[in-house]
Amino acid sequence: MIQRRSQRSPFRVSFEFFPPKTPKMEEGLWDSIQRLAPLSPDFVSVTYGAGGSTRERTHHTVKRILSETPLKPAAHLTCVDASRDEVDAVVRQYRETGVRHFVALRGDGQAGAGGAYEAHPNGYRNAVDLTAGIKAIDPEIEISVSAYPEKHPESPDFATDIDLLKRKVDNGATRAITQFFFDNDVFERYVERVRRAGIYVPIVPGIVPIHDFTKISRFSAATGASIPLWLAERFEGLENDPQTHSHVAAAVCAEQVLDLVERGIGDFHFYTMNRADLVYSICHILGLRPSAGGDDRTDRIEQAA
Numbered sequence: 001m002i003q004r005r006s007q008r009s010p011f012r013v014s015f016e017f018f019p020p021k022t023p024k025m026e027e028g029l030w031d032s033i034q035r036l037a038p039l040s041p042d043f044v045s046v047t048y049g050a051g052g053s054t055r056e057r058t059h060h061t062v063k064r065i066l067s068e069t070p071l072k073p074a075a076h077l078t079c080v081d082a083s084r085d086e087v088d089a090v091v092r093q094y095r096e097t098g099v100r101h102f103v104a105l106r107g108d109g110q111a112g113a114g115g116a117y118e119a120h121p122n123g124y125r126n127a128v129d130l131t132a133g134i135k136a137i138d139p140e141i142e143i144s145v146s147a148y149p150e151k152h153p154e155s156p157d158f159a160t161d162i163d164l165l166k167r168k169v170d171n172g173a174t175r176a177i178t179q180f181f182f183d184n185d186v187f188e189r190y191v192e193r194v195r196r197a198g199i200y201v202p203i204v205p206g207i208v209p210i211h212d213f214t215k216i217s218r219f220s221a222a223t224g225a226s227i228p229l230w231l232a233e234r235f236e237g238l239e240n241d242p243q244t245h246s247h248v249a250a251a252v253c254a255e256q257v258l259d260l261v262e263r264g265i266g267d268f269h270f271y272t273m274n275r276a277d278l279v280y281s282i283c284h285i286l287g288l289r290p291s292a293g294g295d296d297r298t299d300r301i302e303q304a305a
C-alpha cells in the first residue's frame, strides 16, 4: 500500500515542474520525478506557458504523471489569449483525463510579469473569474491560486492584492501558493495581513532552491520578489564556482525552510526547476523519507520511463 505521507515527518510538500521542451529535457524531468516521487508529495503541479504556449506539453506531462505514477497532478491554467470557451474546453479535457486539481492563474501579457495585461475580450479577466469558471464546470475540483508576500508588481497596494486573494477564495480556491521570497519576516507579516482580512485557507510558501543566483536575481526583478543584501553577499564571487554555489544554495534553502518550521509552517511548495537534487536534500532535512511503498512506486516509474 503506497502511503501518501511519510511516517516520520509531520510536513507536507508539493513539487512544481515545468513541461519539457526537448526529449533530453523530458528525460531530466522524469529522472527528477523518479527521485522525488517516493517522498510522497501531497501533489505535483505542472506550469502552463505564457499565452498557453505550452498547452499541449503541459497536458502531455500531466497525463503522463497521472497514468504512469501514483502522484496527484495539479494542472496550472492561465486566462491569457484565450476565450472562456477555449479555457473551459481545456478544463473539460483535463477532467476527462482524471485531473482533479488546478492552479488557477491570470497569467502575464506579452511583456511578461509587470507588463500591461489585457484580458481577452471574451475571456476570463483574472484568476478570480477563472476560479469561478472552473468551479462552475465541476464544483468538486480542487483549486489552488497564487499569493504575493511582497505584493504583485501590478498591485497598487497590499489591500488591493489581498482583496483579490479573498475573492479567489470566496469563489472556491482552497489553497494559496506564494511567489518565492527569501525574507521569512516578509512572509510572516503577509500571512498576518491575510488572516486579518478573514482569509483562512493555507498560505503555502513557495520555496525556490537557488541553482543560479544570477538568473534568480534577474527573475526576481520581474516578479517583485526582493533579493536581500545578505543573500547577494552569500553568493558573491561564485559565478564561476558551481560546486561552492551549490553548497551555499543548499545551506541557504535549508536555513529558510527550517526557520519557517520554527515559525510554525508545515506545508512547503518547491519550485523544483525540474531538478531533484537540492529539493530532495531539503526534504530529507525535514524528515521526509521514501515511503514504505516507495520501491513499488519507483519500479512503476522506472518501467514507464
Ligand code: FAD
Pocket (backbone or CB within 6 Å): 046, 047, 048, 049, 050, 051, 076, 077, 078, 103, 104, 105, 106, 107, 108, 113, 114, 125, 126, 127, 128, 145, 146, 147, 152, 154, 155, 156, 160, 161, 164, 177, 178, 179, 180, 206
Ligand atoms: P491574479 O491573482 O488574477 O491578479 C494578479 C494581480 O493583478 C493582482 O494582485 C492585482 O494587482 C492585479 N489585478 C488583477 N485583476 C484586477 C482587477 N480586476 N482590479 C485590480 N487589480 C487587478 N504564470 C504562467 O504563465 N504560468 C504558470 O504556470 C504560472 N504559475 C504560477 C504559480 C504560482 C504559485 C505563482 C505565484 C505564479 C505563477 N505564474 C504563472 C505567474 C503569474 O501568472 C503572474 O504572476 C501573473 O502576473 C499574475 O497571475 P495571477 O493568477 O497571480 O493573477
